[in-house]
Amino acid sequence: MKNTLYIKNVPFNTKEEELKELFAKYGEVVSVNIPTEHRTDRQKGFAFIELADEESAQKAQKELHEHEFNGRQLCVNIAEERTRGRGGRW
Numbered sequence: 001m002k003n004t005l006y007i008k009n010v011p012f013n014t015k016e017e018e019l020k021e022l023f024a025k026y027g028e029v030v031s032v033n034i035p036t037e038h039r040t041d042r043q044k045g046f047a048f049i050e051l052a053d054e055e056s057a058q059k060a061q062k063e064l065h066e067h068e069f070n071g072r073q074l075c076v077n078i079a080e081e082r083t084r085g086r087g088g089r090w
Helices: 015-023 054-064
Strands: 003-008 029-033 046-051 075-080
Touching: 003 054, 015 029, 015 046, 015 054, 046 054, 054 075
Parallel strands: none
Antiparallel strands: 003 046, 003 075, 029 046
């Protein structure tokens, strides 16, 4: 879990490939998840990026926190696993 990043303030028109390209500079990107609203299919403004290892995730977090991306300043943190009862893995 320490290799998954939680990114806030993601521009609403961001494509998965754009985030993958940005984070691939720091290590192998395993997955990109940009949650959307169920009714409107509009992005929620945050994303999860899983990198291949913890070292890559820590480096990406350090380098990309407060990085300007498509006109918005990203907030990048190591994701914390949710406890049961809230539904979902994160």
